Amino acid sequence: MAPKRPPLNALACLLSSSALALCLSASALAQSPAKARPASPAKAPAYSYAQSAAAMAFATDLAERRNLDPAWVRQQIGAAQRIPTVIRLMQPAPSGVPKNWAAYRARFIEPVRLRAGQRFWEANRETLARAETEFGVPASLIVGVIGVETLYGQHTGNFRVIDALTTLAFDFPASHPRAAARTEFFRSELEQFLSLTERTATDPLTYLGSYAGAMGWPQFMPSSWVKYAIDFDADGKVDLFNSQADVIGSVANYFKAFGWQPGMPTHYPVRFDPNQSREDFETLLAPDILPSFGVQSFTAKGAVLEGSALQHPGQLALVELQNAGAPSSYIAGTENFYVVTRYNWSSYYALAVIELGEAVKALVGER
Known part of the structure; x- marks a missing residue:
């Protein structure tokens, strides 16, 4: 279950930054004093959660409850960095901004996504048919979800999952009306993530995902990965980054688990x-x-x-x-429309997923 992208090489980044600083210093020294530019203020160092008493206490408690190595858990959470962008993106939407279904729909039912969806369906036709047979979930719905979530794997996120989850677990914006509940949610997701990576013997510092910590082509949160992700290609592991079969089967399994009723319109x-x-x-x-x-x-x-x-x-x-x-x-x-909203609690999202899937289905000539 290796992540799609390799981890950032911290040493390489450090060396690159040092070399750049050295070049800039040499350039400044070459100028006459009258023409020398003032030095830029030093950039504040990144905040590591090793400095957070609350995060370290949580790590110790998590390790005890999950029977994990306390030193390992503290090391992983301590390596997480606070990401201001993640905090900003979780701020409540400005009040008074009108919703616009027509504009929202146009973001997803458009030529690039439709062509990508057609390629995905044609490349995975047999797997989609098998998932539909086994789970009763239409291939069009599976294709629609993957297309809306990540444009068929093209945009799975560039945030380290450990950074995103830890930031939201300990620095969720207090201005949010559900700050307390969301803080508890992200602490639970952080716990699930570390437990998952420990069980699968993978490095939690190498996973990349969304600013909320969602992972892979279907953008599963860690708890959803644990509960609903399946090994649909039967290779002995679950991989939502690189196995399109596992992605397809896992999305279908998710909807079945939430009560999808075969044959019922949405x-x-x-x-x-x-x-x-x-x-x-x-x-x-x-x-x-x-x-x-x-x-x-x-x-x-x-x-x-x-x-x-x-x-x-x-x-x-x-x-x-x-x-x-x-x-x-x-x-x-219908009840099935409500099931689609369990993936993302939004009627706009659900209808976009449904209509994208149906549009791709028409392109590939499925009945």
Whole structure:
């Protein structure tokens, strides 16, 4: 389960920086005193979590609970560096910025991603078919997720996972409305990550991922890797960086674990009867993406369905997708749409995944 990219060579970076500083010093000395430029202020050294009493206490506790070598755990967490960019990216979004489904969709349903998706599907046709058969999850959904997450492995992240997770575990922005809960989440993910790398005898300092610590083509957090990642190519290891078969099988396994129902649509077209009361409309919107209404109660409150949607056997949700200043778009989301949102708790994300997968499916000529 080797990471996709080799670790940064710290010694090489140090030597490179020293050589550059030496050249700049020589250049400054060659100038006359009157023309010499003022020295730039020294860059502050990176903050290492070996300096954090809270991080070191956590490391000791983790080692005891997980029966790991305390010195090893302290060494790994102590080697993590605080990344200001990670903290900044976790800041709450500015209030008042309107959501825009049309713009969001256009980021993912576009020619580059569609062509990459077509290549991925054609290269993995048999594996996708096997995953669909074994797990009941459509190949189009698997392809859509991988395309939205990392453009089929092209953008898996450049942050050291140990740095990202430790930064968010001990320096999560206090201004975030869920700071306490998110801090606990990232401490749990850091624990899962170190336990995973210890079990698989891999170096935690070599893993690269997103600013939140998500890894590989499907961007699994460590806990998801532990629970849902599988060895779908049967080579004796799970590798979400280099094995496309493991990526495909793991995404399918994830959705099955969250209750995917084979054969059920993810959503239906819907419109709202303009003669119905605003109160009924607000009642339908209140549960957001959680399916809460049977077809009879859904339509009784003014939602207009047609065709097969009228025979849907389960619950539905009226899902609103805002379009900035333009009228919102709406769909009737099923239990399967809600399952897709368990990958990323966003209706915009879920519908982009679904529509990208369907668009790629049309390109490869699948029925």
